[in-house]
Amino acid sequence: MNSESIKKIVIVGGGVIGWTAAAILARGLKAENIHITLLDIPGLPADDMAESSLPGVRPLHQMLGFDERQLMSITVASFKLGTEYRGNNISRFIHPLGKLSTTTAAFEQQAIRLHHAGDDTPYEDFFLAAVAARHGKFAFSEPDKKSILSTLSCGLHFDTYAYKKYLQDYAHYLQVTTRKVVVCGLELWPDSGFIKTLVLDDNSKVEGDLFIDCSGELSVLIGDPALAVEYESWADELPADQVMNLAHPHTETPTTLLPLTQVQAMPWGWHRIIPLQKRNIHQFIYCSDMLREASLPEAMQRFGFPSDVSYTSRRIRPGRRAVWWKANCVAVGAAAGNITSLAISELQWAQSALVRLLDYFPDKTCKPCNIAEYNRLSLAEFEQLRDFHIAHQHLMHTHSAFGSLCQQKPIPVSLQHRLELFRHRGRIAAYEYDVISDSLWAAFFFGLQIWPERYDVMTDALTEKELRQQHQHIKAAIQKTVVAMPSHQQVLTRYCPAR
Secondary structure: OOOOOOOEEEEEOOOHHHHHHHHHHHHHOHHHOOEEEEEEOOOOOOOOOEEEOOOOHHHHHHHHOOOHHHHHHHOOOEEEOEEEEEOOOOOOEEEEOOOOOOOOOOHHHHHHHHHHOOOOOOHHHHOHHHHHHHOOEOOOOOOOOOOHHHHOOOEEEEEHHHHHHHHHHHHHHOOOEEEEOOEEEEEEOOOOOOEEEEEEOOOOEEEOOEEEEOOHHHOOOOOOOOOOOOEEEOOOOOOOOEEEEEEEEOOOOOOOOOOEEEEEEEOOEEEEEEEOOOEEEEEEEEOOOOOOHHHHHHHHHHOOOOOOOOOEEEEOOOEEEOOOEEOOEEEOHHHOEEOOOOOOOHHHHHHHHHHHHHHOOOOOOOOHHHHHHHHHHHHHHHHHHHHHHHHHHHHHOOOOHHHHHHHOOOOOHHHHHHHHHHHHHOOOOOOOOOOOOHHHHHHHHHHOOOOOOOOOHHHHHOOHHHHHHHHHHHHHHHHHHHHHOOEHHHHHHHHOOOO
């Protein structure tokens, strides 16, 4: 290690994002002999009770060396093959994870052609993940690309509090030091503007070479006037500004536990259900101007919950910092930006940002070119996630009070382009570092019954009869596979029974 190498990292924030940062950095930098300190500060907003992740979380866990069976047992986890959506202007549909269960090139264009010919087959029927989830079935993906099971891909549902405890134990095992303190201020190096020390409430100071702000919307570091990083509000585009979480225990062992996150459009926002092995976590993502916290008990009674049900609530301030990395300070999670956890959670994109930080990990000088590239990629990714969330409310909320509020603001130019391109000929605009793949964007649009005006003329190489036979063959292969699959509940009982 040379004199310019990072020797001390200080993480501010003891929520699930802070401990995720500690675990990823301690593991990724294990060979560098870097001392990591986490300052567990009070007053952070409550973490959501449960997480609904995309498939990328599983290779991340493998990179960290986690035993998936153990982790899932401890966090009473279940698998996720997709999300079931119910809107006030659409019929129910499943947005699947995984791939189309066919190797046919330009299959989307074939589906468009048959739709124009009067075929009303739901697009999700060509995804093994969607059909299996609908029937409460589950299987692991096969590496053999010739197997239809190779098209499966799954995320996880897990208890966030138990997950945080697992991360804490792991980080402590990797020699991460913890202190419970309040950060009272920053001291900067006068020549560079880098953070030199943090001043704590016990009159002590902590030095570091790199500082990671995981303090949520408190933004203790990146939001300090000393760094002067502005915050860009997206409140007009994303009017949901509160999230409430409550748990509903299973009264008995469920015989059917669907491997699906469920999302229902409501007049004031969204109702989201994340299934765990011992309980369901209900999340209400809403606009506080439409549903006041004082009226929540009454609203909960309409959902069948007792009036005295306990819950956690946190505020959302949609938007982002102008940059996420300034000088020797990197903001992660809500300290960097915030969107609702409807489709992509804070934990999910925070993990992505932390892995990217390892890719661009600096020395003490924090070269401007390195910082600029990290910010460029991170901000571009976050704006694409914003567009995906806005697409949900714009396309699923056309006939509600919440929808009327959402329609008042023009959608971002990038999303408008994506929609127009798809509506014209079924093409997906390509962007660097797009978390949502082209096939998942297409499946989302098709699920919402957005069918393009035209299809690629190359699909005319086959007759309509030949296309229909081909599609029937794909559906038959999926149905045969689903019948032979075990239930999701059976897999959980065998693979990772809840502790």
